[in-house]
Amino acid sequence: MTEQTMMIREMCDAFDVTPRTLRFYEAKELLFPQRDGQKRLFSKRDRVRLKLILRGKRFGFTLEEIRQLLDLYHVGDQQHTQLSRSVSVGRERLADMERRQIELSEAIADLKDQLGWGERMLRTTALQGEAAE
Amino acid sequence: MTEQTMMIREMCDAFDVTPRTLRFYEAKELLFPQRDGQKRLFSKRDRVRLKLILRGKRFGFTLEEIRQLLDLYHVGDQQHTQLSRSVSVGRERLADMERRQIELSEAIADLKDQLGWGERMLRTTALQGEAAE
DNA sequence: CACAAAGTTGACGTTAACGTAAGTTGAACG
DNA sequence: CGTTCAACTTACGTTAACGTCAACTTTGTG
Numbered sequence: 001m002t003e004q005t006m007m008i009r010e011m012c013d014a015f016d017v018t019p020r021t022l023r024f025y026e027a028k029e030l031l032f033p034q035r036d037g038q039k040r041l042f043s044k045r046d047r048v049r050l051k052l053i054l055r056g057k058r059f060g061f062t063l064e065e066i067r068q069l070l071d072l073y074h075v076g077d078q079q080h081t082q083l084s085r086s087v088s089v090g091r092e093r094l095a096d097m098e099r100r101q102i103e104l105s106e107a108i109a110d111l112k113d114q115l116g117w118g119e120r121m122l123r124t125t126a127l128q129g130e131a132a133e
Numbered sequence: 134m135t136e137q138t139m140m141i142r143e144m145c146d147a148f149d150v151t152p153r154t155l156r157f158y159e160a161k162e163l164l165f166p167q168r169d170g171q172k173r174l175f176s177k178r179d180r181v182r183l184k185l186i187l188r189g190k191r192f193g194f195t196l197e198e199i200r201q202l203l204d205l206y207h208v209g210d211q212q213h214t215q216l217s218r219s220v221s222v223g224r225e226r227l228a229d230m231e232r233r234q235i236e237l238s239e240a241i242a243d244l245k246d247q248l249g250w251g252e253r254m255l256r257t258t259a260l261q262g263e264a265a266e
Numbered sequence: 267c268a269c270a271a272a273g274t275t276g277a278c279g280t281t282a283a284c285g286t287a288a289g290t291t292g293a294a295c296g
Numbered sequence: 297c298g299t300t301c302a303a304c305t306t307a308c309g310t311t312a313a314c315g316t317c318a319a320c321t322t323t324g325t326g
Binding site: 037 | 272275
């Protein structure tokens with residue numbers, strides 16, 4: 001029960017990705033499924049990583065950036081030197097994301113503002129009617 | 134003074150992009166520089182749009198998504214029908230960005246947590262020293 | 267045992283967002 | 297007036313992240 005493993009189809013259904021994507025991520029060394037014969041078996045660890053990968057993608061990080069960060073979420077398998085690198089990379093990413101958070105707030109405020117104008121405009125022009133078809 | 138226009142080089146310096154990028158955005162109908170002979174003249178409006186484009190890119194939106202949104206920031210030039218579309222698109226983007234904001238907060242919290250573990254780990258393994266070089 | 271279903275490995279195709287290079291044009295300058 | 301310099305057009309090249317297709321194994325099923 002501790003080695004709850006999944007086959008490729010289940011993974012695809014669970015995470016809404018294609019087999020091609022999973023194989024691609026393996027080729028890029030983002031995932032490391034074991035094998036049963038030639039079939040891939042995805043462990044709990046792979047699932048955690050995949051979840052992080054997809055999240056990272058939603059934030060616009062490249063797969064390479066994500067890969068460098070992934071090891072941080074797997075403390076224990078690493079040597080001091082490697083972990084040190086991971087932490088360092090992690091700190092940069094964190095700063096990155098915090099900057100983004102601020103900018104995102106600004107953008108949201110802006111957009112709300114513009115939507116306000118747009119909607120107000122819609123109401124007034126609606127009253128006036130329009131000439132051209 | 135109301136028609137403060139800039140040439141391509143100034144634009145590039147001001148926004149840290151290449152000429153190619155500006156021409157590309159024009160080709161994709163994201164910018165509409167006027168012409169003086171064959172030279173492009175970028176207006177205040179183009180600059181506002183470019184700023185929004187770059188911001189949009191930082192959030193991972195595609196140029197096409199950005200283009201659909203841009204008109205919203207130019208209320209007044211539009212007909213009711215068009216504005217209505219813009220507002221509708223804008224509302225979706227807003228919802229999008231608000232979801233992102235939440236997810237981003239989660240991701241930041243997660244990453245901080247992991248960094249905590251990583252740093253703690255670093256300190257303890259540092260004390261133990263290591264065998265392998 | 268035939269065969270369908272699911273998985274596998276190449277290998278080439280595709281899209282977005284520019285990069286880059288080659289040749290042209292127009293204004294400005296000594 | 298020759299030339300330098302910036303900007304222009306045209307067009308092919310590039311990278312990331314998969315999609316798609318063809319041609320096998322492997323495994324379960326009637």
